[in-house]
Amino acid sequence: MAGESFGLGEVLVAAENASPVQSVAVVARNLRDRFDASDVSFLFVDLIGQEVVRLADQRGSESGHTAERFRLRGSVYDDVLRSQRLYRESRRDGQERVLAPVTNRGDVIGLLELTVPHTDEAVRRQIGEAAHALAYIIVTDRRFTDLYHSGQRTTRMGLGSEIQHQLLPSASCCEAAEFTVACGLVPADNVGGDTYDYALDRNTLHLSITDAMGHDVDSAILATLLVGALRRARRERGDVLEQARQAHQALSHYNRGFATGQLFRVDLEQGMVQVVNAGHPRPLLLRDGEVREVHLDADLPFGVPMTWPYSIQKLELRLGDRLILITDGMREREAAALDLPALIREGRDLHPREAVRALTSAVNDVAHGDLQDDATVLCFDWNGPATTPS
Known part of the structure; x- marks a missing residue:
């Protein structure tokens, strides 16, 4: 069996025929049958990328869920997620422990862990394929169950935080030929x-980062109005000016407060960016090893009475540019002690996903895990226009 193809079609059919909560069990059964694998389990990465939580092999258990948690930093799990490479180690009983990243288009979902009698190149390749298949299965099946959402939580969330997290994209990272974008927000509770937010069109990438005034449920409701208005305008093919106009109109109409924000429209064929800056902290640009603040004039925040329209500003990207968007939680209060440009320079060789985790971990550490305001980062890497096949 070890020399055969993984049988992706067979696994996908089995997953489709099973309950959506049985995704891990389907892959585990396949691995047991093929390689006599044991102790097969899936580990979630938590919402802020600080811990992994084990969802066990569901044989003999109705839920298959345990509270077993592991700190990521400095662990072998962290090494696997950072490198995105399969890891194996020999055990005293002669068997091998194997870890494989479960990732979809750059978005880290977790890890697959199992024990097998032995591995060779073919077995390792097929375990990697199984982990990749599991990523697609989970992305599909988590639409139908709270199991995977619950597994990501390592702290209790308030109502405001619950609302807020429903406003975020389902994937915090996306890789494409032209770019990689990764995002992070702390604290989660x-x-x-x-x-x-981000959304990819045929030749355009839309990015946004916003900060609604207030705290808890009040700010979450305000953010709901804001994100809803932005997405409606975007999905109706509105440009960044129209998105800004509708966001401002929504907050003004319901008179619930104001919000700062930046809207970006990236032309993926030309590398030109249109930006609306509604009173938000300026982004940082890493170019040729140096970090500088991007000079953007500030219009008034969304929801603040104004007598003139929002303005579009332009930015031309160069190959290898890294753009960092932040909220004030990355600069103010406890975060003021951080040297953000230095941290960005130090992390210039990191994948955007890891660069975001490094920045959010740094601000969480300096606040000793007790941030008084959200700290949010969006990291955008520009790889250049995709080459069109001839």
């Missing part, structure tokens, strides 16, 4: 009104 409190809320200060921050959101991030």
Whole structure:
């Protein structure tokens, strides 16, 4: 069996015929049958990328869920997620422990862990394929169950935070030929009104980062109005000016407060960016090893009475540019002690996903895990226009 193809079609059919909560069990059964694998389990990465939580092999258990948690930093799990490479180690009983990243288009979902009698190149390749298949299965099946959402939580969330996290994209990272975008928000169990968003069109990438005034449920409701208005305008093919106009109109009409924000429209064929800056902290640009603040004039925040329209500003990207969008939680209060440009320079060789985790971990550490405001980061890497096949 070890020399055969993984049989992706067979696993996908089995997953489709099973309950959506049985995704891990389907892959585990396949691995047991093929390689006599044991102790097969899936580990979630938590919402802020600090821990992994084990969802066990569901044989003999109705839920298959345990509270077993592991700190990521400095662990072998962290090494696997950072490198995105399969890991194996020999055990005293002669068997081998194997870890494989479960990732979809750059978005880290977790890890597959199992024990097998032995591995060779073919077995390792097929375990990697199984982990990749599991990523697609989980992305599909988590639409139908709270199992995977619950597994990501390592702290209790308030109502405001629950609302806020429903406003975020389902994947915090996306890789494409032209770019990689990754996002992060801390803390997960409190809320200060921050959101991030992205959406890919055929030749355009839309990015946004916003910060609604207030805290807890009030700011979450304000953020709901804001994100809803932005997404409606975007999905109706509105440009960044129209998105800004509708966001401002929504907040003004319901008179619930104001929000700062930045809207970006990236032309993926030309590398040109249109930006609307509604009173938000300026982004940082890493170019040729140096970090500088991007000079953007500030219009008034969304929801603040104004007598003139929002303005479009332009930015031309160069190959290798890294753009960092932030909210004030990354600069103010406890975060003021951080040297953000230095941290960005130090992490210039990191994948955007890991660069975001490094920045959010740094601000969480300096606040000793007790941030008084959300701290949000969006990291965008520009790889250049995709080459069109001839």
